[in-house]
Amino acid sequence: SLEAARLRVEAMGWAFADRERHLADPRFAEVPVERLPDKRYAEAARARVAAGERFAGRPPVDAPSTTHVCVIDGAGDAVSLTHTLGSSSGVVTEGLGFGYNNYLNCFDPRPDRVNSLAPGKTRITMMVPTIVFDEGGRVRAVAGAPGGTKIVTGVLQTLLNAFDHRMSPVEAVSAPRIDYQAELVQAEGRVPLAVLAGLREAGYSVNRRPQNYDWYFANAQLITVGPDGELRGASDPRKDGGAAYRLD
Template sequence: MANTGGAIVAPQPRAVEEGIAVLRGGGNAVDAAVATAFMQAVVDPQMCGVGGMGTMLIWPAGAPGPRELHFYGRAGSKVTPAMWVDRVRGRTRWWRRFALEGYLNDIGYSSIMTPATVAGLYHAHREYGRLRWLEVLAPAVAAAEEGFRVTSGVAGFWSREPRESGEVDTRARLHASPEAARIYFKPDDSMYKEGEVVKNPDHARSLRVIAEEGPEAFYHGAIARAMAEDLERNGAFITAQDLATYRVRTAAPLQSTYRGYSLYSNVPPGGGITVLQILSILEGYDVAALDPLSSEHALLLARAMQAAFCDRDRWVGDPEFVDVPAADLLSKDHATAWRVHLDAGRPVEFPAWGAGDGSGTTHVTVVDAEGTIVSLTHTLGSSSGVITPGLGFMYNNSMYQANPFPQSPNSIAPGKARTSGMCPTIVARDGKPVAALGAPGGNAIITGVLQALVNVLDHGMTATEAVSAPRIHCEGEAVDLEGRFFRSTVRALEAQGLQAHWSPVALDGAFARVQLIAIDPATGRLDLGPDPRGEGGCGRA
């Protein structure tokens, strides 16, 4: 059927439902994305929220291309570059996080960067929205007042065991502050179970103030004062001045080409540059001739991922603090040089300071009836476990994504954003959008989005097929594979010198949860692809 009213995909069906209602009520894609994002903060409160940050692409109907809006958290003015050098105790393999003594960068007040989501979503709505701000936030306020039902996805996150030594388990994370423990645990200190309802009236009150007063209350008013006092009292690096001076950044997104398609993704410190670079390397190979489940296909993707992640570790950081040679990294000559290197069988040598990431993120992709497109990724990192008494929302923990050693592109500095795997992406052909996508999933966002694009553009898969196919992830010496790959593929990769880690999980959310809408430019038909690794939220207006 042809598109007549637009569509939304996101991991949370409850949030999609409210976004669809906004589209049906006369809102455009930006209104719907903002409404969905605030609802995601209510029903999936450790993945995202007003204490977090994000990045988005908006392609207004009829415009020649998309615009980018990014609202990353920034290190507080009290940080110093070498403050944690003596606290480093190791590094995790999967997320490549720096593990610090006492988890100082991962949980608690010292892990928090400036909350940015309210500023970012308000900016997007002010510039591109159609409905009133209060009207767009009303569903989230109402849902917060009612309480949210614990879904299988939320319950799974709460009960998840650490993948390896150096990770914090969720129970400890949610005990990082007395207020978080009070809200998310029962009086007997047991966790809420799937199907039970969690009440958080403080969150509802904060959302109502934001709906009625906008970001002024959050960055300058009553909420700002409560945040600043609590953060100061508990040794956080964020100050009242950091909140008051926070600003959203806008940019022309990065652009590249792949087999006749134009691709747009976010600028550094986001992950878009790495997605586009991997595709440029792959463009020199006949990917379509390979079986997507074969060891040859997996090896080719893994080597291209290694090359691009090596460059990311070596060069990519906040461009307001470091010179990121984006044009050089995305050049076709650079891709050719990497292919020569890989084809010669030479190893990829990674710098010691590579950029880590985490799992607590979400995404929403929206296309409206007029053709406006939004791809929005927002996050709490993995969440700090900190809630200011009376406010109800959790803060991000994005300091764990900064490098505790000075002199790397991703090192710590006051006001500096950290690298991120978030990479909202839009694809066009002959000036017309044909796909929009993004994902939660840490650095696996990059490889998940990459593989969904390869599945559509090289293998001709539908949106559902593209996001459902088995995935690999490789950002260092090791390659991880989902459980649906054959054992022979795992052994073939090991024979090529790769450390292969074979997940026992068939649809493993650690490999990202891609949210894709493919668009037929001739008919306007929308093909929806919610990743089955999430809870499969999708709907048409």
């Protein structure tokens, strides 16, 4: 619906604005790790979004060489693992057999900012390997994705689909997506035209991309655990991937 799309857009805008303001190597900057996940802060953000406040960040810089794996074993142990070289640096140390990343581009080139380039500083990334627990501490889902700056919004929408909209894993990773960065809503080709028209009428700049299953919107991976312990998994049809099961 239009309202669901608008709320997702503003949640994305708020999250990227917080990332721009606060996230950096904690040895070099004070990161408000107590405040950002606090429910009171979330409620204040919700109120500002409801009041129509909008947020935007820098244009995204994407990198296509990321992989993600979700695993749950027979004992219930769970792993969500994302690995990336960015778009790779082309540098290989002789005899070691692996390439180096090019993630200096994740630093802010402007001086005196929270994520400015500095010697010995760890850069931030968009990777969000995720494990969801219920109130009893039991694993409910394992998720993640490759996809550059669209990882956050892709994983967010996948989990919203699975838990809020009660979709199966296949439905959750396959449903159409939107993304909001740098004051532009990007929409997959399957997003209803009425929703996009409503966003434009609300004052958003919207670009409808031609592909129906566009890997621009990340490549989500998902495993869910049912109340009876049943495991269900799916890999995003937007790009290569798959779900593997061991049958005893």
